[in-house]
Amino acid sequence: MRRWAVAHGGERDIAVMKTVVYSCPFVPAEWIAAHGMHPRRIVPDAAQNGATLTGPAIGICPYARAFANDVCAETAADAVVLTTVCDQMRRASELIARNCDLPVFLMHVPSTWQTVGAHELYMSELERLGRFLVRLEGRAPAPDDLAEVMRDYGARRWDLRSARGTVSPGRYAELIARFHQDGTVDLADSDSGYLASGVPLALVGGPLMRHHFALFDLVESAGGHVVLDGTSTGERTMPARFDTRQLADAPLVMLADAYFGAIPDAFRRPNSDLYEWLKTEMTERAVRGIILWRHVWCDTWHAEVERMREWAPVPVLAVDADEQPIDRQTASRIQSFVEVLR
Amino acid sequence: MSGVPARITLAEWDERYTELSAGGMEEPTYGGPLRRHVEDGDLRLVTLRYDNSPASLRLWNFLLTEEDRLHQARTLGKKIVGTMKDLGTVPVMAYSLANLVAFYPDGAWWIPCLMELSAGLLGVADSLGIDESFCPVRAMLGAFLTGAHFPIPDLLICSVGATCDDFSAIAQRLNGLGYPIMWWEIPARRQPEPDEEAVELPGGFTAPQSQVTFVQSELERVRHALETVAGRRLDDRALSAGIKAANRVRRRLTELRRLVFTAETCPLPALEMLIAEMLAIHFCSDREETIAVLDDLLAEVRSRVERHDGVLSKDAVRVFWVNPVADLRAMNLLEECGGRVCGSEYLFCHAIDEIPEDLPPMDALARMALADPMVGPAADRAERIWYDIRRFRAEALVISRIPGASHCATEGMIIGDIVRSRRGIPVLEIEVPPVCDSMESTLRTRIEALIETVIERRKR
Numbered sequence: 082m083r084r085w086a087v088a089h090g091g092e093r094d095i096a097v098m099k100t101v102v103y104s105c106p107f108v109p110a111e112w113i114a115a116h117g118m119h120p121r122r123i124v125p126d127a128a129q130n131g132a133t134l135t136g137p138a139i140g141i142c143p144y145a146r147a148f149a150n151d152v153c154a155e156t157a158a159d160a161v162v163l164t165t166v167c168d169q170m171r172r173a174s175e176l177i178a179r180n181c182d183l184p185v186f187l188m189h190v191p192s193t194w195q196t197v198g199a200h201e202l203y204m205s206e207l208e209r210l211g212r213f214l215v216r217l218e219g220r221a222p223a224p225d226d227l228a229e230v231m232r233d234y235g236a237r238r239w240d241l242r243s244a245r246g247t248v249s250p251g252r253y254a255e256l257i258a259r260f261h262q263d264g265t266v267d268l269a270d271s272d273s274g275y276l277a278s279g280v281p282l283a284l285v286g287g288p289l290m291r292h293h294f295a296l297f298d299l300v301e302s303a304g305g306h307v308v309l310d311g312t313s314t315g316e317r318t319m320p321a322r323f324d325t326r327q328l329a330d331a332p333l334v335m336l337a338d339a340y341f342g343a344i345p346d347a348f349r350r351p352n353s354d355l356y357e358w359l360k361t362e363m364t365e366r367a368v369r370g371i372i373l374w375r376h377v378w379c380d381t382w383h384a385e386v387e388r389m390r391e392w393a394p395v396p397v398l399a400v401d402a403d404e405q406p407i408d409r410q411t412a413s414r415i416q417s418f419v420e421v422l423r
Numbered sequence: 424m425s426g427v428p429a430r431i432t433l434a435e436w437d438e439r440y441t442e443l444s445a446g447g448m449e450e451p452t453y454g455g456p457l458r459r460h461v462e463d464g465d466l467r468l469v470t471l472r473y474d475n476s477p478a479s480l481r482l483w484n485f486l487l488t489e490e491d492r493l494h495q496a497r498t499l500g501k502k503i504v505g506t507m508k509d510l511g512t513v514p515v516m517a518y519s520l521a522n523l524v525a526f527y528p529d530g531a532w533w534i535p536c537l538m539e540l541s542a543g544l545l546g547v548a549d550s551l552g553i554d555e556s557f558c559p560v561r562a563m564l565g566a567f568l569t570g571a572h573f574p575i576p577d578l579l580i581c582s583v584g585a586t587c588d589d590f591s592a593i594a595q596r597l598n599g600l601g602y603p604i605m606w607w608e609i610p611a612r613r614q615p616e617p618d619e620e621a622v623e624l625p626g627g628f629t630a631p632q633s634q635v636t637f638v639q640s641e642l643e644r645v646r647h648a649l650e651t652v653a654g655r656r657l658d659d660r661a662l663s664a665g666i667k668a669a670n671r672v673r674r675r676l677t678e679l680r681r682l683v684f685t686a687e688t689c690p691l692p693a694l695e696m697l698i699a700e701m702l703a704i705h706f707c708s709d710r711e712e713t714i715a716v717l718d719d720l721l722a723e724v725r726s727r728v729e730r731h732d733g734v735l736s737k738d739a740v741r742v743f744w745v746n747p748v749a750d751l752r753a754m755n756l757l758e759e760c761g762g763r764v765c766g767s768e769y770l771f772c773h774a775i776d777e778i779p780e781d782l783p784p785m786d787a788l789a790r791m792a793l794a795d796p797m798v799g800p801a802a803d804r805a806e807r808i809w810y811d812i813r814r815f816r817a818e819a820l821v822i823s824r825i826p827g828a829s830h831c832a833t834e835g836m837i838i839g840d841i842v843r844s845r846r847g848i849p850v851l852e853i854e855v856p857p858v859c860d861s862m863e864s865t866l867r868t869r870i871e872a873l874i875e876t877v878i879e880r881r882k883r
Contacts, residue, residue, distance in 0.1 A: 139854075140824075140832035165611050168588040168829040175800050176833055179840075189610045192583040192591065198640050199608060205633065212616065350583045350591065350606040351598055380557060380829055384592035387552025388599045 099159040099217060104148050104288065105170070106318030107190045108162050109340050110264070112207055112333075115230040116219030121158070122261035124314060125151045126291035127404035142378045143404040145169040147290055153181040160184040160217055162210065166192075166348045167381060186213045192350045194341070203341040207333065228332040235323045240266045245316065248275055250307035251297030254289070254315060261314075279304050280422045281367050285311035285359065285389070286374030287347075287382045292406045293374075299412055300372070305419035308366040311359065312374055318344050347381045355385075356392060363395070370422045371397045372415065396422065428727055428734045430472040430692055430758065433457060439475055448477055451712070453488040460487045466539040467858070472755045474695045474734060478719035485707055485716050486698055489526070490573055492708045496524040497574050502652050505576030506705065508590050509609065511774025512792040513580050513645055514705040519665025520653045526708050528573065529590070530701075531566040532559045535857040536750045544569070545857070553596060558589040558828040559749045559857045567597060578652040579604045580645060585611035585798040588829040605648045607641040609792060610634055612799035624794040625776035627810070628803055639789035646785070662784035668710055670777050675717040676703055677775060682724050684765045684815040688733030690724045693754040693764035697747065700767065703774040734758075740877045741765035743817035745808060745838065746825055750859040753823065753866065760870040761878075766815035768808050772796055801834035805841035812842065818877045821870070824854040849876045 098119040106122075113120035125147035148170070152161050161183050163174040174187040188206050191199040215221050222230070241260050245253055248268075252275075260266055282300060284307045289296070300307055311317040321343035323335055345358040362368075371393055375382035386399045398418040400411055431439060440456040457480065461468050465487060473479060497503055504525040506513040517525035535545050544565025548554070551568075553561040566572040581594045581604050598604045612630050615621040620632040650657050679699060683691050691699075699720055706713040727733055735758055742757060743766035757764065773794040779787040796804040812820065820842050824831040831854075839850040851873045853866055 140827065140829075142832070165585055168586070168591075169832060171585065171611060172801065172830065172833045175802060175837060179837070187611060187613065189584065189613075191608050191610070193606050193608045196608075196644070198637065198644075202608070202610065202637055209616070348588075348591070350581075350595060351604070352595060378556065378829075378832065380588040380592040380827075383556065384553060384596050388596060390552075 099219070100157055101160045101162060101214070102152060102155060102158040103162040103164075105162070105164040105166055105188075105190070106313055106344055106346075107164055107166060107203075107340055108188065108210075109207070109320070109336050110261070111227070111231050111234045111336055112210065113162075113214065114234070114264070115222035115227040116211065116214040118159075118214060118217070118219050119263075121263065123148065123151055124258050124262070124289065124291050140378055142167070142169040142376050143402070144288055144290060144376045144379070145173045147404060149173045149177050149180070152177050152183065155183075158183055160186065160213075162186045162188060164188045164190045166190050166346065167379075169378070184213070184217060186210060190341070192348055194349055194354070200337065200341060204333070204337045207337060224332050225329065227336070228328045231323050231328060231332055231336060232325060234264075235325065237264065237266045238319060239322075240268065242316075242319070244268055246277060249297070249301065250310065251294060251301070254294055254297055254310055257310075257315060257319075258294075277306050277308070279306035280369055280419055281306055281308040282419070282422075283307070283309035283311055283359070283363055283366075283368045283371045284315070284374060285309075285317075285371055286313070287376055287379050288313035289315075289374070290402070290404075293402060295407055296374070296415075299407060299415055300419065303416040303419040304423055305370075305415075307372075309362050309368055311362070313346070317358070318346070320344060347385050352385075368395060370395050370418060372418070373397055373399045374402060375399065377401050377403050426475065428690065428732050429475045430734050430755075431475045432472060433461065433469050436473055436475070436480075440480070443477055443480075450484075451481065451715075453484050453491070454481065455484060457483055464541060465537045466541060467537045467751065470752055470860075471694065472692070472758075474692050476723045478716075478723040479691075479695050481719055482695060482698055482716055485709075485712060486701075489708050493524065493526060493574050496708070502577045503574055504649065504652065505579045507579065507581040507594055507604075508586050509582040509792060510771040510795065511704045512642070512788055513582075515665055515669045515778065515788060515791075516642070516646060516657065516662065517649055518668070518706065518710050519661045520649060520655060520657055522655070523649065523653050524708055526573065526576075526705050528563045528566065528576070528579075529560055531563040531572060532749065532857075533751070534566060534572055535559060535562050536752075539858055542569075542571070544572075551596060551600070553593055556827050557593060558587070558825050560590055561593055562857075564593060564597060567602060568600075575602075578648060580607065580648060581605070582607055582609045582792075584608040587797065589827060605645070607645055608637075609641070609795070609798050610637060612793050612795075612803070622790065624790045625778060626773060626794045626807065628794055628799060628807075630790075630793045634793060635786065635789045638792050639785050642785055642788055642792065659784050662788070663780070666778045666780060666784055666787060670780065672703055672706060672710065672713055672717065673775055673777050675714065675721060676700060677777070679717065679721055679724060680767075680775070682721070682728055686724075686728045686733065688731060688737050689735040689739055689763040690727035690733045691720070692734050693744070693757060694751055695720075696764060696767070697751070697754055697769065700769055700771075700775065701747075704771055735763050736761070739763035740874045741816060741818045742873075743767070743808065743812045743815065743820045744769075744823065745821065746770060746823045746831070748823050748855040749825060749857045750855050752859055752863075753853075753855045756859075756863065756866060757821070757870055760867060761874045762819075762870065765817045766808075766811045768796065768804070768811070770797060772807065797830060801830075801837040802841060804834065805838040808838060809842055809845055812846065812848070817848070818880070819848055819873050820850045821873070822850065822852045824852060826854055826856050849873055849880075
């Protein structure tokens, strides 16, 4: 039976806890867990739930559609949280509310970040999320309780970070997804003696859907190696480490700083922090090429393609994704890209 | 001098202009025959149909000479502010300072239409990786890079947050090319929670006081940026005067809309009404002249209404139109199919609602910014549309999708569902590209089907 560390120093069976689903990396799992609920960050699976939301497909981001369909088909969820980091996801919150009975919370994550006001707005949105969770019979956590949950998460995230390089990139991506899904970091069955080889690549872009995880193996089979997972489902969106020495003072402020103050993303205005993060990480990991992954109709990442080509000291391959598995043409492009870089 | 109201071609305007001039028509300094704009590259004008009044001629000339006004303002030592996305709030602030002129570079989205793609702006956007999957506002990038359509502003201000991703992404691309932008945050408008203080916004939406307070703080940053570029203070007194002046424009537009949308016979075509409404967002770079242009239009419309005269058949089907069209020709098309516009929501109804004058000015402006239909749920927008459909007795709803726009992917479904469920009026969703010639027969067929449906329903 999986158990979950919650506020007030105890553990509870996930099965009896209310589950809050979400997909945005700016929603802190710790905050939901501290309210005595199970945070579950979904990786949508377009192949599983296809037709809850119907209507014209033109212009609809396949990720937003798949997420909405997953949520509407979800039987174990008690609430859903969406954010404003993407206009289509913001608007998907309305579609979900109209198509299923789940309580929906739309959290405004500011696009701006260089002002005190933006940070305060993010904090106030966390507090509002807290009130929403309390209305769902969650428990408002005392600062000590939140700090405890953060310590627990921090420790497990540390384990997760430590696994990078010791398992294959695909396996690492799965571990991250699993951690987001149920909070566990299970390294027991991880690949043993894994040795990285091949052309070091960065995978950068929006979130992956379940059927897109095959991308890592595809790159590997082509002779490449994803040494930097900069997708929204990857390591880029992990919050900053908590300073455990100061955690007791103002844990919610630290939580907000670790997420809003640290996660680089394309939606931010300006989004210079994304490029600074990439520069640091690419240099450290000797990246020789970038695969920029974006969903069809995702304007935010689409607009970064040419800019990244102008900026990057290495070649950039832009790959469009939709609700289908990676097709032969895309696979061929990736294989050719890696071959050229070898 | 007005004669019999009619919709006429550009060639007919040539003759009409000669007649009017011979009859002693007085024009402002930017006046002249419409034909000269074609010679300047606005090729689309040849295919449009126009209202034949001198008031409409003045409106068109005012619109099509904005670039000259901006250059002239710079020559006169004024600072130019490019204000992006918020559609109506920041210009009210900017025009409160006498040495600032504000305009929306977003307006470049109509250049591909007006110049029938001859300016190459979309090609420039393509070359920057902003292809046709984005909203036609991507033409703005080309306008900046070519520098051929407006002077590069001294200050760029852009609202982000609860905005469409297209514009935010395009503005970021512009920023990445070396154009500094002052970003300000507009949060997603939401309903107040039970324990939160609620505030009524212009137009009838509500929001929590905390959101109004936050937006006010963001607008304070905007105020500071404006003061810096202007080199002078923008105090509350000046802002209040600016709000009063903006309201003079808004009251005129509200009255114009009421007269035109409720008249038994349509007194002014949809195309001229669209352009008149557009004046609200930044006054076409001259606030006082905007008022004069609107006064002329109002006088013309009042006269026609009193005479029970108009430009369309009395039987024209009353259509509520949602979203501006990338190709102005679409407004003509509706009328050619037997429709008339009776109610519109072109993304900026908050720029037509009066700004409260009994509140501290920054509070009032924050409320106005939050009243933007695009920062709230589509259901809110649908409620407002529904209210106006009843007010203007519209018989059908056309939702005009903007190609590639992120909000258009789903909002049409929600707006359409809500309106259908309330009144059961027919709803048509169409998409209008910057030049719709290749799709005209399809658009015509779809609009005709809508019109025929309404006519059949009238017989029941």
